[in-house]
Amino acid sequence: MIPWRHYAMRLHNPLRPTAPTPGPYRRLGDATSTSMCARLRPSMAADAPLSPIWAGGESSIVGFFRRVLPGFFMVGFLSGCVTATVDEMTFLEPTEGIGDASVVILGRRHAPDYETEFEFIECIGDHIRRGDKSITVLHELQFINDLYPWFEPRTAPLRTEDIDKLLEHKPVAEKFAELKLEYMIWIDGSTVETNSSGSMTCGVGPGGAGCFGFGTWGNASEYEATIWDFTDQAEVGRISANTSGQSYMPAVVVPIPIIAPVQGAACDSLGDQLLKYLSAKI
Amino acid sequence: MLAGCGAKQVVVEGKFPPPIMEPLPITVGVVYSDAFKNHEIYDEAAGRAESDWVVQTGGAQMVFWSTLFNGMFEKVVRINDHESLHKHEDHVDVVLIPIIEDLQYTIPMYTNVKVYEIWMKYRFRMVTIDDIHDHDNGDLSYHPEQSLADWTLSAYGKTPTAFMQSDEAAVNLAAVVALRDAGANFITSFERVPDVARWLDSREGME
Numbered sequence: 001m002i003p004w005r006h007y008a009m010r011l012h013n014p015l016r017p018t019a020p021t022p023g024p025y026r027r028l029g030d031a032t033s034t035s036m037c038a039r040l041r042p043s044m045a046a047d048a049p050l051s052p053i054w055a056g057g058e059s060s061i062v063g064f065f066r067r068v069l070p071g072f073f074m075v076g077f078l079s080g081c082v083t084a085t086v087d088e089m090t091f092l093e094p095t096e097g098i099g100d101a102s103v104v105i106l107g108r109r110h111a112p113d114y115e116t117e118f119e120f121i122e123c124i125g126d127h128i129r130r131g132d133k134s135i136t137v138l139h140e141l142q143f144i145n146d147l148y149p150w151f152e153p154r155t156a157p158l159r160t161e162d163i164d165k166l167l168e169h170k171p172v173a174e175k176f177a178e179l180k181l182e183y184m185i186w187i188d189g190s191t192v193e194t195n196s197s198g199s200m201t202c203g204v205g206p207g208g209a210g211c212f213g214f215g216t217w218g219n220a221s222e223y224e225a226t227i228w229d230f231t232d233q234a235e236v237g238r239i240s241a242n243t244s245g246q247s248y249m250p251a252v253v254v255p256i257p258i259i260a261p262v263q264g265a266a267c268d269s270l271g272d273q274l275l276k277y278l279s280a281k282i
Numbered sequence: 283m284l285a286g287c288g289a290k291q292v293v294v295e296g297k298f299p300p301p302i303m304e305p306l307p308i309t310v311g312v313v314y315s316d317a318f319k320n321h322e323i324y325d326e327a328a329g330r331a332e333s334d335w336v337v338q339t340g341g342a343q344m345v346f347w348s349t350l351f352n353g354m355f356e357k358v359v360r361i362n363d364h365e366s367l368h369k370h371e372d373h374v375d376v377v378l379i380p381i382i383e384d385l386q387y388t389i390p391m392y393t394n395v396k397v398y399e400i401w402m403k404y405r406f407r408m409v410t411i412d413d414i415h416d417h418d419n420g421d422l423s424y425h426p427e428q429s430l431a432d433w434t435l436s437a438y439g440k441t442p443t444a445f446m447q448s449d450e451a452a453v454n455l456a457a458v459v460a461l462r463d464a465g466a467n468f469i470t471s472f473e474r475v476p477d478v479a480r481w482l483d484s485r486e487g488m489e
Contacts (some may be wrong), residue, residue, distance in 0.1 A: 115442060145299040171302045197293035 033085045080260030086269045090237030090277050092229065094182075097280030101182030102136040103128070104143050105274075108188035110153040116187050120223070124187065127271025132279040138179065147175060163233045170228060170252035181230050185274065189223030191263040194244070200251050213249040220244040221266035225274060237277060241269040289334035292450045296458035300353035303470055308485070309357040311374040311411055313422060319344055321382050337387060339457060350465045354472075364416040367376060374411045376430065376481070381405040383434065387456070389449055398452040399440045400460040406468075407432050408478060418425075432479030437464030456482040 105125050107116030118140065125137040144151045150166055157163055167173045200213030220243070227237040245260025276282050322338040330429040351358045359370045361377060384403040390396050413424050426432065439460025441452050473479055 115440070117442070147302055148299040149301055149462065149469050152462055152466040154463055154466045155470060169303055171304060175302060 032087075033083065037213040054185055078256065078258040080245050080247045080258045082164075082243050082260050082265040084243040084265050084269050084271060087240045088237070088273055090227065090239065092232075092234075093277055094235045095280065097132075098135060098182050098278055100136070101180045102138050103183040103185065103278060104138040104140070104179075104181060105185045105187060106140055106143070106151065106156070107158075108186055110156065110158075113189060114190040114192075115153075116189060116223070117191070117263075120191070120263060123264070123267040124225075124271045124274065127267060128275050129276065131271070132281055134281075135278055136180075137274075143179075147172060160228050160233050160235055163228075163230065176230070183278065184228040184230050186226045186228070187223055187270070188226070189221065189266075191219055191221040191266070194218040194220045198249075200249070200255070202251075208252040208261055211255050212253070213251050215249045216246060216272055218244065218246045219260060219262035221262050223266050225270050227274075228279065239270060239273045239277075241266045241273075244268065286375050290450055292338065292453045292457070294337065294339045294454050294457040294461075296342060296346075296454070296461070296464075298346045298349050298458075298461065300349050301465065303354065303469065304438040305354060305356045306473075306482075308375040309359070309373055310351060311359050311361040311370055311377040311414075313377060313379045313414065313424075314344060314347075315379070315381070317381060318382060321385075323385050324388075325389075332391070335387075335453075336451060337385070337457070338426075338474065339382075339385065339461075339488050342457065342461060343380075345381065346461045346465065349380070349397040350444045350468065352484075354469060356466050361414065361422065363420055363422070367411070367414055367416050367422060375485070377411050377414055378411050379407040379409065379424070381407070384471055387453060389453065391449075397440050397442055398449070398456045399438070402437045402452070402460050402464060402482050404435045404437070404464060405432070406435060408481070430481050431475055432474045433477070435464065437461070437467055437469050439463055 009264060042082045098197060105121050105128075107118065107181075109115040121140050123259035125140070128135055128137050149155055150169070150172060167176070196215070196217035198213065200211050200215050202211040203209065222240075222242050224238060224240040227239075228234070229236045243262050243266045245262045245265070247260045249255050249260040319340050320338075321343055322336060323341040325335040325337075327334045348358075356418075359366070359374060360368060361367050361374075382402065382405065383405050384401070386401045388395075388399045390398065393399075394396045407424075409424050409425060409429050413428045415423050417423065435462045439456045439458065439462070441455040441459060473482060
């Protein structure tokens with residue numbers, strides 16, 4: 001008989017769900033704090049900071065179980081609660097919309113200890129595109145490649161005054177004109193795991209597999225969006241979103257993940273506010 | 283599911299965009315040494331829990347720097363043997379020789395930080411084509427002391443851990459980011475290197 005093998009599992013969330021819009025929002029420096037318990041949207045990417053399966057420091061099989069097994073069981077299941085605080089200060093709102101001009105959303109990646117996730121930027125872009133199909137949101141990677149090397153972490157403009165220096169390069173100025181770029185939105189921040197505890201034991205044998213135990217972990221997101229009016233070369237707004245939540249995973253044979261969609265809530269919060277700012281329809 | 287014990291090998295690959303800039307109006311010859319073209323580092327495992335690592339960057343270095351130089355200078359020619367040296371000796375303004383001095387990497391296993399990082403240090407030498415000598419065996423050489431300019435350049439790339447991403451893929455991505463950073467650094471600093479600036483000024487004076 002093949003002996004049962006036991007693996008210690010620290011719990012992680014391999015899916016990143018999103019939350020419904022926390023609201024209502026207020027403008028000009030007001031902060032809104034909301035608590036929500038959201039339904040899972042399994043199509044989103046990971047919420048918790050994850051390490052690759054073969055990252056070392058633990059056996060490969062344990063790594064596999066840590067990430068993949070919960071994913072099989074959790075799709076479409078429960079979600080945890082997220083607290084979101086949104087703070088906004090915007091002015092010179094384009095009341096008629098932005099017409100056929102375009103917007104680019106870029107992540108800040110010059111800090112040594114964190115970098116704004118590419119998938120988070122993509123999430124906000126998708127949120128705005130879904131909300132108002134008339135708004136052209138440029139794809140971040142394509143934009144950075146098209147304008148190499150002027151938007152690398154080392155060279156990206158940090159202040160609106162730096163735009164002038166960029167426009168001194170004729171091909172860069174021509175490219176901006178071609179893209180009809182009206183707004184450049186910088187997102188700075190990241191999502192981190194704040195705590196984790198509990199343990200879970202899983203076994204695999206010829207008769208089947210199962211887990212027993214309980215785990216919990218917390219995530220926190222802190223993001224700030226800075227809106228630059230590219231034509232006027234001026235900063236026209238700042239929106240910040242801080243979200244946090246605690247996820248749980250009890251397991252009696254089958255792990256039942258109760259995931260707090262922390263990064264998804266931050267994406268929706270920022271995305272909604274940016275959409276409100278840019279769109280004439282909302 | 284089983285982890286192997288062999289060396290982890292990364293052949294760095296990536297797509298590198300050309301720089302968007304007005305090319306400097308000079309014709310540059312570039313000498314890539316064999317050490318540059320075939321650059322790799324071998325890192326032996328320190329313990330049984332670790333793996334040997336081989337990171338080969340030579341191919342990516344060639345693709346990257348060729349793309350960058352072609353976008354940065356009005357005309358770029360490769361000088362790799364006796365024939366190309368004499369073919370271009372009349373119309374090359376200056377010759378660039380890139381050298382990889384150091385490459386270091388870290389993975390989360392070593393640092394307990396969920397980031398893969400690569401550091402690279404380059405040395406660039408700028409010489410006149412007359413200072414390049416060819417030998418009977420086809421090798422090219424130059425006197426480092428005769429350089430018009432000689433400077434170092436550092437680059438850094440990092441990539442966070444990601445779901446379903448192997449160590450090798452993450453190190454590759456960090457290397458691509460480091461190469462892009464090296465290019466950004468080279469473009470923004472080239473005309474500020476004092477000896478390069480002096481040489482460019484002297485050319486303008488002559489025209």
